[in-house]
Amino acid sequence: MTPAKRQTHQAKPPKWDLRLYVAGQTARSVTAFANLKRICEEHLPGQYRIQVIDLLKQPQLARGDQILALPTLVRKLPEPVRKIIGDLSNVEKVLVGLDLRARDAANEEKAG
Amino acid sequence: MAKRVRRGKLEPLEKCPTGISGLDEITEGGLPRGRPTLVCGSAGSGKTLLGMEFLIRGITSFNEPGVFMAFEESAQELAENVASLGFDVPGLIARKKLLIDHVRIERSEIEETGEYDLEGLFVRLGAAVDEVGAKRVVLDTVEALFGGLPNEAILRAELRRLFRWLKTRGLTAVITGETGERTLTRYGIEEYISDCVIFLDHRVNNQIATRRLRVVKYRGSKHGTNEYPTLIDEDGLSVLPITSLGLSYPVSRDRVSTGVPRLDAMLGGKGYYRGSTVLLSGSAGTGKSSLAATFADSICRSGKRIIYLSFEESADQIIRNMQSIGVNLKQWREKGNLVFNTVRPTLQGLEMHLAMIRKMVKAFKPHAIVMDPISNLISVSDRIDTKAMLMRLIDFLKNQGITAVFTSLTTGGLELEQTEEGVSSLMDTWLLVKMVERNGERNRLLYVLKSRGMSHSNQVREFRLTDDGIVLTDVYLGGGEVLTGSARMLQEMQDRVQTEVAAADAARRKRELDIEKADLRADLDALKARLANIEAEQNLAQRGETTRIETLGQRRRSLSRSRQAD
Known part of the structure; x- marks a missing residue:
């Protein structure tokens, strides 16, 4: 994984603008990136862009973007801005966090 | 402590003066330098102000820049709150002496999706400290994280790591915490901060609020153990030691x-x-x-x-x-x-x-x-x-x-x-x-x-x-009693009258005696006159007798002569 690497599938601005904040290439950040990419490919093929921000290189961004926990995924677009923390291994919760699945549905599934 | 022992020499604990009036006296020099101090108290007890003043005085009095990490209020709000106390927060920020980082956590915005840590907080704090060259840090109120992050286990582990991190960076930190029901802080973070704990109290007695400050513990240092009245006025926070340290004021003979x-x-x-x-x-x-x-x-x-x-x-x-x-x-x-x-x-x-x-x-x-x-x-x-x-x-x-x-x-x-x-x-x-x-x-x-x-x-x-x-x-002190007011005046008047009467009496008596003396003198003169008369009479009589005897003798002699008796 190359930090700050852009993954664009289309020339026009993507509908989904995602930022993944990490601190260095730790096992957790690598996992998070892999999970994110898989989810996007599955649910948002061709409509997303992932920006990986390494806070060790740009520490000021932590303050600007209100980052506390790492890794943090920020959904910049579509609005409203959403924050998802953790290594994104719980796919259901990621989908809920990204508003790709209704909260109730997630809960029902969980209950079931 | 253990570290210092291991090094083989015990250095006295270095202190970091707060510049807050009275607090340095109680703590005998300030907070432990390079260590975190927990400041706890109920809402509105002045924790945030203490933290802010610690930083501002650090900058203005000791040239030690500081970072204020706010978990509850925004930088703008903080600056406004202390502006009334005469602290120019925007000015200090512009001069790159103070940095306020508002950590905003909305639980509703956050979805937890797996393992994470708070490295972001460390990065943020580290960046802020480096940006101004901070020596002092305030975390106000770090416990707000408990409300924002769902996983308490991770949070506790990370807080423990944070306090250790502060120590290794040699930062003198003030960490505030809200009082819990049975513990000093709601989430018991006093467990992790054991060097110095200050308790702020804001109690209401008879409808009047009083602030107090107490140093609950201060490892490796003497400190005043009392509850000290504290106040917040337009000069900030002041802790008032009950008595002055000594009776050494100058005295005057004027x-x-x-x-x-x-x-x-x-x-x-x-x-x-x-x-x-x-x-x-x-x-x-x-x-x-x-x-x-x-x-x-x-x-x-x-x-x-x-x-x-x-x-x-x-x-x-x-x-x-x-x-x-x-x-x-x-x-x-x-x-x-x-x-x-x-x-x-x-x-x-x-x-x-x-x-x-x-x-x-x-x-x-x-x-x-x-x-x-x-x-x-x-x-x-x-x-x-x-x-x-x-x-x-x-x-x-x-x-x-x-x-x-x-x-x-x-x-x-x-x-x-x-x-x-x-x-x-x-x-x-x-x-x-x-x-x-x-x-x-x-x-x-x-x-x-x-x-x-x-x-x-x-x-x-x-x-x-x-x-x-x-x-x-x-007062009138006559007759074994104290008299005042009209009683005193009455008594004084009576006294005056008595004096006058007595004086008059004395004069009369003198006059009487004078008369008597004069009378006696007159009598004496009369007697003397009589005596003189008597004496004169006596003399006369004496003289008459002598003449008579002489006459008789002459007669007898003339008779004898005539009788030719011898």
């Missing part, structure tokens, strides 16, 4: 007049010592305020300045009332020699009163101060608190060389030679005004109960309020 010549005479002829404390106590209506006002008038007359603190009457009322005894305070107020401060004691806590007085004294620089009456302060707090407050006030005034006159109302049922506040031992001079009721009238007596360092009169004087001010009169 005297100031009491405003009543006769009273000056009772006090070694010159009045109070400058910078001494004077207590005027007595029951209601004994003229304590009048005495105090007369003193104020005298101070102003000598061109000096005085503050009159009244806890009972308004300034105008005092001026009007004192005019009735010929004391014109209005002119002094207009000339700027006299400043009134009239507040209800219940307006604020004792600490605020004390702070207000200190502030006034610093601004106005008076030579003397009148507090009328101190007994009202009891309504704000209890006796111990009031005494402690007065002790601190007296210490302060003595250090400034300000003569202080306190009046104290002795309420019914109390011994006269006792004050409700128990402050008499703090006073240098104690004048007692007492009412005596006799023959259907009440009269005032004044005497000097004590006056340190001067010979003072042991006499009781009658204390009268006249149109021309206060007059002290000798």
